[in-house]
Amino acid sequence: MGYICRLFNSKAMTKDRFVDRHIGPRENEIKEMLHSIEASSVDELIKDTIPAQILMNKELDLPEGVSEFEYLKHIDALAAKNVINKNFIGMGYYGTIIPSAIRRNILENPGWYTAYTPYQAEISQGRLEGLLNFQTMVSDLTGMEMANASLLDEATAAAEAMIMLYNSRSRQDVKAGRNEFFVSINCYPQTIDLIKTRAIPLGIDVVFGDHKEYAPSENTFGVLLQYPAEKGDLPDYRDFASKVKEIGAHVAVASDLLSLCLLVPPGEWGADVVVGNSQRFGVPLGYGGPHAAFFATKEEYKRHIPGRIIGVSVDREGRNGLRMALQTREQHIKREKATSNICTAQALLAIMAGMYATYHGADGLKGIAEQVHDKAKRLAESLNQIGFENANASFFDTLQIKVSGDIDKLNQLANDRGINLRYVPDLGVGISLDETHTDEEIQSVIDLFAEFAGVDSPSLATDSKTIIGDEIARSSAYLTHPTFSSYRSESDLMRYIKSLENKDISLTRSMITLGSCTMKLNAASELYPITNPAFANLHPFAPVDQAKGYHEMIDRLERWLSEITGFHSVTFQPNSGAQGEYAGLMTIRAYHMANGDSQRNIALIPSSAHGTNPASAVMAGMNVVAVKTDEEGNIDIEDLKAKAELHSNNLAALMVTYPSTHGVFEEGIKEITSIIHQHGGQVYMDGANMNAQVGLTSPGLIGADVCHLNLHKTFAIPHGGGGPGVGPIGVAEHLSPFLPGHAVIKTGGEQAISAISGAPFGSSLILLISYGYVMMLGQKGVKKSTEIAILNANYMKSRLESSFPILYTGKSGRAAHEMIIDCREFKKTAKVEVEDIAKRLIDYGYHAPTVSFPVAGTMMIEPTESESKAELDRFCDAMIQIRKEINEIEEGTEDEFNNVLKNAPHTAETLLSNVWDFPYSRWKAAYPLNWVRLNKYWPPVARIDNAHGDRNLICTCPSIESYEQEPENGALA
Numbered sequence: 023m024g025y026i027c028r029l030f031n032s033k034a035m036t037k038d039r040f041v042d043r044h045i046g047p048r049e050n051e052i053k054e055m056l057h058s059i060e061a062s063s064v065d066e067l068i069k070d071t072i073p074a075q076i077l078m079n080k081e082l083d084l085p086e087g088v089s090e091f092e093y094l095k096h097i098d099a100l101a102a103k104n105v106i107n108k109n110f111i112g113m114g115y116y117g118t119i120i121p122s123a124i125r126r127n128i129l130e131n132p133g134w135y136t137a138y139t140p141y142q143a144e145i146s147q148g149r150l151e152g153l154l155n156f157q158t159m160v161s162d163l164t165g166m167e168m169a170n171a172s173l174l175d176e177a178t179a180a181a182e183a184m185i186m187l188y189n190s191r192s193r194q195d196v197k198a199g200r201n202e203f204f205v206s207i208n209c210y211p212q213t214i215d216l217i218k219t220r221a222i223p224l225g226i227d228v229v230f231g232d233h234k235e236y237a238p239s240e241n242t243f244g245v246l247l248q249y250p251a252e253k254g255d256l257p258d259y260r261d262f263a264s265k266v267k268e269i270g271a272h273v274a275v276a277s278d279l280l281s282l283c284l285l286v287p288p289g290e291w292g293a294d295v296v297v298g299n300s301q302r303f304g305v306p307l308g309y310g311g312p313h314a315a316f317f318a319t320k321e322e323y324k325r326h327i328p329g330r331i332i333g334v335s336v337d338r339e340g341r342n343g344l345r346m347a348l349q350t351r352e353q354h355i356k357r358e359k360a361t362s363n364i365c366t367a368q369a370l371l372a373i374m375a376g377m378y379a380t381y382h383g384a385d386g387l388k389g390i391a392e393q394v395h396d397k398a399k400r401l402a403e404s405l406n407q408i409g410f411e412n413a414n415a416s417f418f419d420t421l422q423i424k425v426s427g428d429i430d431k432l433n434q435l436a437n438d439r440g441i442n443l444r445y446v447p448d449l450g451v452g453i454s455l456d457e458t459h460t461d462e463e464i465q466s467v468i469d470l471f472a473e474f475a476g477v478d479s480p481s482l483a484t485d486s487k488t489i490i491g492d493e494i495a496r497s498s499a500y501l502t503h504p505t506f507s508s509y510r511s512e513s514d515l516m517r518y519i520k521s522l523e524n525k526d527i528s529l530t531r532s533m534i535t536l537g538s539c540t541m542k543l544n545a546a547s548e549l550y551p552i553t554n555p556a557f558a559n560l561h562p563f564a565p566v567d568q569a570k571g572y573h574e575m576i577d578r579l580e581r582w583l584s585e586i587t588g589f590h591s592v593t594f595q596p597n598s599g600a601q602g603e604y605a606g607l608m609t610i611r612a613y614h615m616a617n618g619d620s621q622r623n624i625a626l627i628p629s630s631a632h633g634t635n636p637a638s639a640v641m642a643g644m645n646v647v648a649v650k651t652d653e654e655g656n657i658d659i660e661d662l663k664a665k666a667e668l669h670s671n672n673l674a675a676l677m678v679t680y681p682s683t684h685g686v687f688e689e690g691i692k693e694i695t696s697i698i699h700q701h702g703g704q705v706y707m708d709g710a711n712m713n714a715q716v717g718l719t720s721p722g723l724i725g726a727d728v729c730h731l732n733l734h735k736t737f738a739i740p741h742g743g744g745g746p747g748v749g750p751i752g753v754a755e756h757l758s759p760f761l762p763g764h765a766v767i768k769t770g771g772e773q774a775i776s777a778i779s780g781a782p783f784g785s786s787l788i789l790l791i792s793y794g795y796v797m798m799l800g801q802k803g804v805k806k807s808t809e810i811a812i813l814n815a816n817y818m819k820s821r822l823e824s825s826f827p828i829l830y831t832g833k834s835g836r837a838a839h840e841m842i843i844d845c846r847e848f849k850k851t852a853k854v855e856v857e858d859i860a861k862r863l864i865d866y867g868y869h870a871p872t873v874s875f876p877v878a879g880t881m882m883i884e885p886t887e888s889e890s891k892a893e894l895d896r897f898c899d900a901m902i903q904i905r906k907e908i909n910e911i912e913e914g915t916e917d918e919f920n921n922v923l924k925n926a927p928h929t930a931e932t933l934l935s936n937v938w939d940f941p942y943s944r945w946k947a948a949y950p951l952n953w954v955r956l957n958k959y960w961p962p963v964a965r966i967d968n969a970h971g972d973r974n975l976i977c978t979c980p981s982i983e984s985y986e987q988e989p990e991n992g993a994l995a
Contacts, residue, residue, distance in 0.1 A: 038089040038090070038091065039087060039089065039803075040087055040088070040089060040090055040093070040545070040547070040798035040799060040803065041087055041798075041799055041800075041802070041803035041806060041807075043090070043545065044543055044545060044798075044799060044803070044807065044887070044888060045806060045807060045810050045887050045888065046810070046814070046887065046888050046889040046890035046891070046893065046894075047810060047813070047814070047890055047891045048890075048891075051890070051891040052064070052810070052813065054891065055813055055814075055817040055891060056813070058817055058820050058821070059813075059816045059817055059819075059820045061816075064809050064810075064813060067809075067812065067813060067816065067836065068718060068809060068812065070832070070834040070835075070836045071687060071812055071816075071832060071834070071836040071837075071838060072687050072718055072719060073687055073688075073689050073691070075692055076687075076691060076692060076719045076723055076724050077718065077719060078717070078718055078719050078720065078723060081801055081805075082585055082586060082717055082801050082804065082805065083585050083801075084582055084585060084586075084796065084800060084801040084804065085797065085800055085801065086800045086801060086802070087797070087798055087799050087800025087801070087802065087803045088797060088798055088800070089798070090545075090547040090798060093547060093794055093797055093798050094547060094550060096797075097550070097551045097554075097790070097794070098554075100571040100574060100575060101551065101554050101556035101557055101571055102556065102571065103570040103571035103574065104556045104557065104560055104568065104569055104570065104571040104572060105440075105564075105567075105568040105569075105570075106555065106556060106559050106560060106568075107437075107440045107441060107442045107564065107568060108439075108440055108441050108442065108459075108463045108466065108467075109307075109442045109559075109561045109564065110441065110442060110443050110444070110452075110453045110454055110455070110459075110467065111442050111443070111444045111452075111454060111561050111563050111564065112254075112419070112420050112444060112452060112453075112454025113210055113211075113212075113252070113444065113452075113454070113563060113766075114176050114210050114212075114278075114298075114299050114301075114780070115299070115301060115307055115310075115561055115562055115563070116301065116302040116307075116419075116454065116456040116457075117302075117307065117456040117457070117458035117459070117559065118301065118302045118303065118304055118305065118306070118307075118456065118457060118458065119304070119457055119458060120304045120305070120306060120374075120378075121304060121378065121381050123381070123512050123515050123516055123519070124304055124374055124377050124378060124381065124515075124519075125553060127516060127519045127520070127523075128370070128373060128374055128377060128519060129370070129374060129552075129553065130549070130553060131523070132528065132529065132530050132544065132546075132740075133523040133526070133528050133530045134149070134370060134373070134523060134528070134742070134743060135370055135544065135549070135740040135741075135742050135743075136528045136529035136530060136541075136544050136740050136741070137149055137526050137527070137528035137529075137741065137742070137743040137744075138528075138534055138536060138539065138541060138741050138743070138744070138869065139366075139367075139369070139741065139743070139744035139745075140153075140332075140345075140346060140743065140744060141346065141873075142860065142864070142869060142870055143343065143344060143345035143346070143963075143966045144337075144343070144861065144864055144927050144961050144962075144963055144964070144965065144966060145525075145526060145527040145864055145869060145927075145959075145961060146344075146525075146526055146527075146743075147343065147344055147522075147525040147526065147962045147963055148521075148522030148523055148524065148525035148526040148962075149369060149373060149522070149526055149743040149744070150332050150344035150345070150346075151344060151522055151525075152372075152373035152376055152377065152522055152743075153171040153172075153330075153332045153367075153369060153372055153373060153376070153744075154332045154334070154344060154977070154978070154979055155373075155376035155377070155379070155380060155505055155506075155979060156169075156171065156172065156300075156314070156316075156372040156373065156375060156376035157169040157170065157171060157331070157332055157977055157978060158376075158501075158503055158505075158978040158979045159279075159375070159376055159379045159501065159506075160279070160300070160316040160317075160318050161318055161978055162500035162501055162502070163279050163282045163283065163287060163500055163501075164277065164279075164282060164287050164288060164289050164293075164296040164316075164318040165282075165286075165287030165288060165289025165290045165293075165296075165498065166287075166288075166289040166293070166295075166296055166318035166319055166320065167289075167318075167319070167320050167321045168318065168319060168320070168321055168324060168327070168331070168977050168978070169316060169317060169318040169319075169977070170316075170317045170318075170327055170328070170329040170330055170331050170367075171329065171330040171331060171332050171346075171367050171369065171372060171744070172300070172314040172315060172316060172317075172329070172330075172367045172368045172369065172371070172372035172745070173297075173314075173315040173316070173317050173328065173329050173364065173367065173368070174315055174364075174366075174368060174597050174598055174601065174779065175299060175311060175313060175315050175597065175779055175780035175781065176210070176213065176276060176297060176298050176299040176315050176780055177210070177212050177213040177215070177216040177217075177777070177779065177780035178216060178315065178601070178779060178780065179276075179297035179298070179299075179315040179316070179317050180209070180213045180216070180217060180246055180274065180276050180297050181213075181216050181217055181219075181220040181221075182297075182317065182328045182329075182362060182364070183244075183246065183274040183295040183297050183317070183319075184203050184217060184220065184221065184226065184244060184246065184274065185220065185224070185328070185361070185362065185641075186295065186319075186323060186326050186327065186328060186361065186362075187203075187243060187244035187272045187274065187294070187295065188201070188203070188224065188226055188243060188244070189326060189361045190323060190326045191243055195243060195270075198240075199241070200240065200241055200242070200243045201225060201226055201227050201241070201243065202227045202228075202229060202239070202241040202242045202243065203217075203221065203226050203227070203228050203229070203242070203243060203244050203245070203246070204228075204229045204230075204231070204233075204236050204238070204242060204244070204245040204246070205217055205228055205229070205230050205245070205246045206230075206231070206232070206233050206245070206246060206247050206248060206251075207230055207231060207232055208232075208233070208247070208248045208251035208252050208253070208255075208257070209246060209247075209248040209252060209276060210248065210252050210276070210780075211252075211765040211766055212764065212765055212766055212777060212780045212781070213246075213248075213276060213780070214230065214765065215764065215765035215776045215777040216776070216777045216778070216779070216780065217246070218776045219608065219762075219775065219776040219777055219778060220641070222643075223608070223611065223641065223642050223643025223644075224641070224643060225643075227241075233245070233247060233257070233259065233262050234262075237265075238265055238266050238268075238269050238271055239269070240269060242266070242269060242271045243271055243272065244266075244271055244272045244273070244274060244294075245262075245266050245271065245272075245273055245274065246274045246275070246276065247259055247262075247273065247274070247275050247276070248275075248276045248277075249275050249276070249277045249278075249281075249285075249288060250277075250278060250281055250285075250417065250418050250419075250420065253413070253414065253420065253422045253446065253449070253452060254414050254417045254418070254419070254420025254421060254422055254452065254454070255413075255414040255415065255416060255417055255422070256285065256414075256416040256417060256418065256490070256494055258493070258494065259273075259275075259291060259292070260291045260292065263291055263292030263293070264292065266292075267292060272294040272295070273288075273292050273293050273294050273295075274293070274294065274295040274296075274297065275288040275293040275295070275296045275297070276296075276297050276298055277296055277297070277298045278298055278299075278302075278418070278419075279298060279300055279302070279303060279316070280302055280303070280387070280390065280391050280394065280418075280419075281391065281418040281419065282496070283384075283387045283388045283390075283391035283496065283500070284388070284391050284392065284395060284418065284490055284495065284496055285418065285490065285494055285495070285496055286494050286495065286496050286497075287496065287498070289318070290498065294319060294320055294323070295317070295318070295319045295323070296316075296317075296318045296319070297315065297316060297317050297318075298315065298316055299313055299314075299315055299316070299780075300313065300314045300315070300316050300371070300372065300375035301313035301314075301371075301375075302456060302457075303374075303375035303378040303379060304374055304375060304377070304378030304381075305371050305374050305375055305378075306552075306553070306558035306559065306787065307558065307559055307560060307561055307562070308552070308557065308558055308560070308785070308786060308787025308788075309557070309560045309561070309562050309564075309569060309572050309781070309783065309786035309787060310562030310780070310781025310782065310783055310784065310785065310786045310787075311562075311597055311746070311779075311780075311781050311784060311785035311786065311787065311788075312368050312370075312371055312597065312745070312746035312785035312787065312788060313368060313371055314367070314368035314369075314371035314372035314374075314375050315368065316372075317329065321975075324975060326361060328361065328362035328364050329362070329364045329367055330346050330367050330744070331346065331347045331977050332344055332345070332346060332347065332977060333345060333346070333347030333971045333972070333975055333976060333977050334971065334976040334977070334980050335347075335966050335967050335968065335970050335971025335974075336966075336967050336970055336971075337963040337964040337965060337966050337967065338925075338964045338965045338967065339929070339931070339932065339963075339964045341963060341964075342980055343963040343964075343966040343967075344966075345966050345968060345971050347971050347972055347975060347977065362637065362641075363600045363603065363604060363634045363637035363638040363641055364598075364600060365598065365599060365600040365633075365634045366598045366599065366600065366744065366745040366746075366747045367744050367745040368742075368745045368746055369742055369743040369744030369745045369746075370740075370742030370743055370744075370745065370746060371742075371745075371746065372745075373743065377515075377519065379501060379506060380505060380506055380509055380515070380518070381509070381510075381515055383501060383506050383507050383510060384499070384500055384501035384502070384506060384507075387501070390457050391418075393457065394418075394419045394455050394456060394457055395418055395419060395489070395490070396486070397419075397455040397459055397461075397464055398417060398418070398419050398420065398421060398453075398455045399483075399486035399487070399489055400464070400482055400483040400484070400485070400486050401421065401453065401455065401464050401467065401468070401482070401483075402417075402421050402486070403483040403486045403487075404468045404480055404481075404482050404483045405421075405423060405467075405468065405471055407480045407483075408468075408471060408472050408475055408477050408479070408480060409475060409477070410423050410424065410425070410471055410475070411423070411424045412424075413449070413450070416489050416490065416491070416494070417489060418490070419454055419455045419456065420452060420453065420454040420455075421452070421453045421454075422446070422449060422450060422451075422452055423450050423451045423452075423453060423471075424449075424450045425450040425451050427474075429445060429450075429451070431474065432451065432470075432471075432474045433445060435470055435473055435474055436470055437565075439466055439469075439470055441466060441467060441470060442561065442564055442565070442568075443467075444563075453467065461482055464482055465479075465481070465482045468480065468481075468482060503978075503979045505979055525962040526743075527864075527867070527868070527869045527959060529541060529543070529544070531867065531957070531959060532867050532868050532869070532893070532896075532897075532959075533868070533885065533886075533889045533893050533894075533897055534868075534869045535868075535869075535871045535883045535884055535885055535897060536869070536871060536872050536882075536884060537685065537840040537841075537842070537871055537872040537875075537881075537882025537883055537884040538632070538683070538710050538711070538840065538872055538875070538882060538884065539735060539741070539872065539884065540710075540713045540732070540735035540736060540839075540884060540886055541741065541884075541886060542713070542735075542738060542886040542887065542888045543738065543886075543888035544738055544739070544740040544791070545738065545794070545795075545798075547794060547798065548738055548790075548791045548792075548794040548795055548798075549740070549791060550794075551790045551794070552787050552788060552790060552791070556571065557571070557572070557787060557790060558787065560572065562766075562767070562781040562782060562783075562786070563766050563767060566767065572783075572786060575789065575790060575793050576594060576783060576786070576789060578793070579594075579789060579792060579793045579796070580592045580594070582796050583731065583750065583752060583796075584752060586716055586717075586720065586796075586804070587712075587720050587721050587722055587729055587731070587752040588720035588721060588722020588723050589721065589722050589728075589729070589752035589753055589754055590752075590753060590754055590755035590757075590758050591752070591753060591755075591758045591761065591771075592750050592751065592752045592753075593605070593750060593751055593753075593761040593762060593769070593770065594748065594750045594783050594784050594786070594789060595750075595762050595764070595769065595770075595777070595778045595779050595781075595782065595783060595784045596730065596748070596749040596750060596751060596778050596779060596784060597746070597747070597748055597749065597779045597781075597784040597785045598745070598747045598748070598749050599634070599709075599710065599730060599732045599734075599735075599747055599749040600634040600637075600638060600749070601749050601778060601779065602709075602730025602731070602732075602749025602750060602751050603634055603635060603638035603677075603706075603708065603730055603749070604638045604641055604642060604778065605730070605749070605751050605762060605778045606706050606728040606729070606730050606751045606753075607625070607638055607639060607641075607642035607644065607674075607675065607677075607706060608642050608762075608775050608778070609728060609751065609753060609757050609760045609761060609762075609775065610674060610675050610704045610706060610727070610728060610757070611642055611643065611644075611674065612760040612773065612775045613704065613756065613757055613760055614674060614704075616759075616760070616773060619702070621671065621672050622671075622672055622673060622674040622702070622703070623643060623644050623645055623672060623674055624644065624645055624647055624669040624672045624673050624674055625639035625642075625644040625645065625646050625647070625674055625675050625676070625677055626647050626649050626662065626665055626666065626669075626673070626675070626676045626677070626698070626703075627639065627646055627647070627648060627649065627676075627677045628648070628649045628650075628651055628657050628677075628678065628679075628682075628683070629648045629649065629650060629651055630651045630655065630682065630683045630684060630876045631677060631678075631679060631683060631708070631876075632679060632683060632708060632710060632876075635677045635679075635708060636677075639675075639677065644674055644675070647665055647669060649661055649662050649665060649676075651684075654686070654830060655682055655683075655684030655685075655686055655829070655830035656682065656684075656686065656688045656689075656690065657678070657682075657688060657690070657694055659690050659693060659694065659697075662676075662694060662697060663697055666697050666698060666700075666701045666703070667701065669701075670701040670702065671702075673698070673701045673702060673703035674703060674704065675698070675703050675704045675705065675706045676694070676695075676698045676703060676704075676705050676706065677706045677707075677708060678691075678694065678695075678705065678706070678707055678708065678726075679707070679708040679710055679711060680707055680708075680711060680715070680721070680724060680726075681711045681714050681715075681838035681839070681840075682711075682830075683710075683711075683876045684829070684830040684842060684876060684877075685711075685815075685830060685837055685838050685839070685840040685841050685842055685882065685884075686830050686831065686832050686837070686838055687714070687832055687838055689832075689833060691724055691725070692724060692725055695724060695725030695726065696725065699725070704727040704728065704757075705725060705726045705727050705728075706726070706727070706728050706729070707721045707724070707726035707728070707729035707730075708729075708730065709721070709729045709730045709731040709732055709736070710732055710735065711838070711839065711840070712729075712731055712732070712735070712736040713735060713736040713807075713808065713811050713839050713886070713887075714808060714811060714812060714838045714839035714840075715808065716736065716804050716805065716807065716808045717801075717804050717805025717806075717807075717808050717809075718805065718808050718809070721752070722752075722754065726754075727753065727754045727756075727757060728751055728752065728753045728754070728757055729751065729752050730749045730750065730751045731749065731750050731751070731752065732747065732748075732749060733747070733748040733749070733750065733788075733789070733791075733792045734746065734747040734748060737791075737792035737795050737796070738791055738792060738794075738795040739788050739791045739792060740791075746785055746788055748784060748785050748788060748789065748792070750784070758771050759771035759772045759773040759774075760773050760774065760775055761774060761775075762774055762775050762776065762777055762778045763775070763776060763777065764777050764781075764782040765777060766782065767782035768782075769782045769783070806887075807887045808839075808887070809887075810887035811839040811884075811885070811886055811887040812836075812837075812838060812839050814839075814885040814886065814887060814889060814894060815837045815838065815839050815840055815841055815883070815884065815885055816836055816837050817891075817894060818841070818883060818885055818894055818897070818898055819831075819837050819841050821894075821895070821898040821902070822843060822883075822898055822901055822902070825901065825902050825905040826843035826844065826845065826901070826905065827843065827844040827847075828841055828842070828843060828844070829841075829842040829843070829844045829877065829880060830842060839884060839886075840882055840883060840884035841882070841883055842876075842877060842880045842881065842882050842883075843871075843880060843881050843883060843901075844877075844879070844880050845859060845879055845880055845881060846878075846879035846880065848908050849879065851908075851912045852908050852911035852912045852918060853911070853918045853919070854908050854911065854923055854924075855879075856873055856874060856879050856880065856881060857873065858923040858924055858926065859881070859904055859908075859923065860873050860881075861923070861926040861927050861965055862904050862907070862922060862923045862926040862927070863900060863901075863904070864926060864927035864959070864961050865922070865926050865927050865928055865947065865948065865950060865954075865961075866900040866903075866904075866950060866951065866954055867954060867957060867958065867959040868897060868900055871883040871884070872884075885897075896953065899951060899953075900950075900951065903950055903951055904923070907921070907922055907923060907950075908923065911923075916941070916942065917941055920940060920941055921941075921942065922942055922946060922947055922950070925940060925947075925965075926947075926965070927961040927964065927965065928947040928948060928961075928964075929960065929961055929962070929963065929964050930960045932947075932964060933947060933948055
C-alpha cells in the first residue's frame with residue numbers, strides 16, 4: 023500500500039510529520055513518564071500490557087504518513103474527481119443553503135464539534151439549549167407534543183417509530199398476537215428496505231401496500247405513511263387515519279419539515295408519531311450524512327420514546343437548568359429489556375438545524391417553503407406547455423412527470439447537461455426542487471425536456487395557479503418562542519452562538535478523560551474537507567460515476583481498516599456504534615440462517631458489557647445469556663464454558679469487548695474465542711476499546727469474526743456534543759457475503775441482508791476525517807498512537823494510585839488504555855458520592871471521567887494519546903487535590919454535609935452573592951489550585967436537580983423570563 027507515498031516527496035514528509043502534531047507527549051516527556059512507571063522502554067510497557075499470544079509480530083501494511091500540507095493537496099485532487107451536477111433527485115435529501123454564520127461558528131468550530139454527549143449537564147448548558155431549540159422546532163412544525171434530540175436518519179427513525187408502537191402495545195394486544203404493521207408503498211425505498219431489516223428478527227408482520235386499498239384489522243397495531251408521498255403527491259390521509267384509530271391502532275408519519283411550513287401538520291390529522299430528516303435545514307448533503315433525523319410524538323409515549331430527550335429542570339439555586347431527561351442511557355440500565363439500543367444522537371447536526379430555524383424564524387422558513395413550492399409550480403406549468411403532464415394533482419416540491427418514449431435517451435441528454443433527475447420505472451421522471459435551485463437551473467430542465475420532445479423550449483413560467491388547497495393548507499402558528507425571532511442579524515446570531523459555546527467544556531478548554539469514549543484530538547486538517555462543496559454537496563443517490571472521489575476514498579479506507587482489524591472486508595453503512603453492533607449481529611444471524619442453523623439465537627454477553635450489547639442482541643432476535651466476570655474483571659472462563667456447552671446447539675454469538683470493559687487485556691481471550699467456535703458460535707467484538715489495539719494486535723488475530731469500529735473514538739471523528747458517530751463493521755471472509763445491501767445504490771455482499779441505514783455508505787462525509795487520520799499518521803503513526811495511549815494511561819495510574827485504589831490491572835500490574843479508580847469507600851468515610859467528585863472537577867475546569875460505568879461508584883479514566891504530559895499532570899493534580907478535600911471531611915476539619923464537594927459546582931453568582939454561608943472560603947471554592955486562576959471556567963448553573971426534571975417534564979423552550987430571575991441574595995455591591 024505504498025502507492026499514496028509515491029504521490030509525495032518522501033524527504034518533505036520527515037520535516038513536518040503529522041504524528042508529532044497528533045501525539046501529545048514530546049520525546050523527552052515520554053522518557054520521564056517511562057521512568058515514573060518503571061519501564062525501560064515503550065516496548066517493555068507493551069509487552070507487560072498485552073498478552074504475548076496476541077501481540078502482533080509484523081508491521082501493518084499501510085502507507086507511510088504524509089504531512090498535513092501534502093494531505094490537503096491530495097484531498098483537493100480527490101475532491102476534483104467528484105461531479106456535482108444540478109441535482110433534482112430528492113427522495114428525502116435536498117440541496118440547502120448553509121448560513122455562513124452557522125457554518126463558520128458551529129460546523130467549523132471545535133468549541134462545538136469537540137464537545138461530548140451532555141451527560142454532565144452543568145458543563146453542557148450551551149449544547150443542551152441548542153438541542154432544546156431543535157426539539158421545540160420539531161414539535162412546532164409537526165404539531166406534536168414532544169420531540170427527542172434527534173436520531174440517526176429518516177429511515178432508522180421510521181423503524182424506531184414502528185418498534186416504539188410495537189413495544190407500547192397493551193398486554194391484551196400482546197396476548198392476542200397483534201403484530202401487523204402496515205407500510206405504505208408511498209414511503210421512500212430506503213425506508214421500506216430498513217423497515218424490513220428491523221421487523222424480521224422481532225417477528226413483526228409487515229404488510230406493504232396502497233393505503234387506499236388496505237383495511238386495518240384487529241391484527242394491525244400501527245401504520246407508516248409518507249407525507250408528502252415518495253413521488254411528491256399530497257394524499258389526504260384523514261379518513262384513513264380515523265379508520266386506523268377506530269380499531270385501536272396507531273399512525274406513524276414520515277414527513278418533510280419544510281413542507282410543514284405550508285401543510286397541515288400530521289399532529290393535526292391523527293398522527294401518533296412523526297419522523298423525518300432535518301437535513302434541508304442547513305446541513306450539507308454529504309453523500310448521505312451525517313444528518314439529524316427527527317422523532318416527535320405524544321406525551322403519552324414519553325417513557326417509550328427512543329434516543330435522548332432534553333428537559334428543563336432547576337439547579338440548587340432554583341434557576342432553570344437543562345439536562346437529558348427520563349430514559350437517558352436507558353439501555354445501560356435495562357440492558358436486554360431496553361426498548362432501543364440507541365446510544366447516540368446527531369447532536370451537532372440537530373444544533374445546526376435548530377440554529378437554521380433560529381436564523382430564519384417562522385416567516386423566513388415560510389418564505390423559503392413558498393419559494394420552493396413556487397419553483398415547482400412554475401416548472402410544472404412550463405413542462406405542461408410542451409406536452410409533459412405532472413401526475414401529481416397536488417404537490418409541495420416534487421413533480422412526477424409522465425414520459426413516453428426512450429427514457430434512456432432522456433437520461434443521456436440530462437447527463438450531457440449536468441442534470442440529475444430521478445427515473446421511476448414505468449412511471450416517468452421525478453423532479454424535486456429545493457432552495458438552492460435558481461431560475462436558470464430550472465430553465466435548463468425545461469430546455470432538456472424540450473430537446474427530448476423535439477420542440478421549442480418555452481421560458482420558465484412567471485406565475486402559476488394555487489396547488490395547495492385550504493383543506494391541506496396550514497393555519498396554525500409555529501416557532502412562536504422568542505428564541506426564533508430574537509437573533510435575526512448576524513451580529514446577534516454570532517453572539518448567541520458564542521454565548522452558548524462559552525457555557526460548555528469541550529476539548530478546546532481541557533482534556534476530557536472519558537473511559538470507553540476516547541476523546542482524542544480532532545485535527546483541523548482532518549476536518550478540512552467536510553465543507554469542500556465537492557464532498558459536501560453530493561447527493562447520496564447520484565450516479566456512482568459522479569462520486570469517483572468518494573469511492574476512491576471509501577475503497578482505500580476499507581482496505582486500511584481491513585488491514586488494521588485483520589478482517590476480509592468492511593462496510594461503512596452503520597452510522598453509529600450501536601448500529602454497528604446491530605449490523606454485526608444481523609450479519610451473524612444471516613450466516614447461521616444460510617447454514618440452516620435458524621435455531622442459533624443465543625448471545626452470550628459478559629455481565630460487565632456495555633449496555634447496548636444486550637439491547638442490540640435482542641433487536642437482532644437473539645436471547646441474552648449473561649456470563650459472569652471474576653474478581654479481576656475478566657470473563658469467568660469456567661462459567662463461559664458451562665454456558666457454551668449448555669447452549670451449544672443454539673449458540674449464535676459471544677459479544678466481547680477487548681480490552682475488557684474494565685480496561686484490561688484479558689490473558690484468556692484466545693481460549694475464550696476458541697470455546698465459542700468449538701460450539702459453532704461466532705465471536706462479535708465490540709470495538710469501543712480499539713484505540714488500545716491498532717498496530718499491536720487485532721480482532722482477527724484474537725479470533726473474532728466481526729467487530730464494529732467507533733470511528734468517533736479510535737479514528738478521530740469528533741463527538742460533536744453527542745453525535746455524529748460512525749460504526750462500520752469489519753468481518754471475516756465467511757461473513758462477507760452477508761454485509762448489508764441497499765435498495766437504491768448497490769452495496770454489500772452476494773447474499774446481502776437488507777439496509778442498516780438510510781444512505782448506502784452511511785455518514786459518508788465524515789469518513790473523510792478517519793481517512794485523513796490514517797493517511798497522515800501512516801503505518802508507524804497509528805501504532806505509536808496506540809503505544810502512547812497506553813503509556814499515558816499507565817502514567818496517570820502511577821500518579822493517582824496512591825490517592826485512589828485502581829480497581830483492575832493486568833497480570834503485570836499494568837492498565838490498558840484506560841483504568842477504573844474506586845471511589846466507593848468515600849461514601850462510608852466522608853459521605854462523598856462519586857457524583858460529588860464529578861461535580862467538584864467542574865470547579866477545576868474539567869469534564870468528569872465516565873462515572874459509575876462499568877462499576878457503580880467508580881470513575882473510568884482514559885487520557886488518549888493526544889494529551890501532553892503537562893495536561894495529564896494538571897488533571898492528576900486536580901484529582902489529588904480533591905482527594906485531600908475528601909480527607910479533610912474524613913478528619914473532621916470540614917463539615918460532611920456542607921463542603922466544597924457537596925456544594926460543587928460553584929457559580930460566579932454564588933461566589934459574588936452578598937451572603938456567603940459556607941464554612942470554607944470563596945477562594946477555595948473558585949481557585950482550589952493556583953493554575954485554575956489562569957483559565958477559569960465558570961459553570962453557568964449550579965448542580966442540577968435530576969429528579970425534579972423527570973417529575974416535571976418540560977422538553978420545549980421555556981419562557982425567556984424564566985431565565986431572568988433575580989438571585990435570592992442579590993449581587994455584591
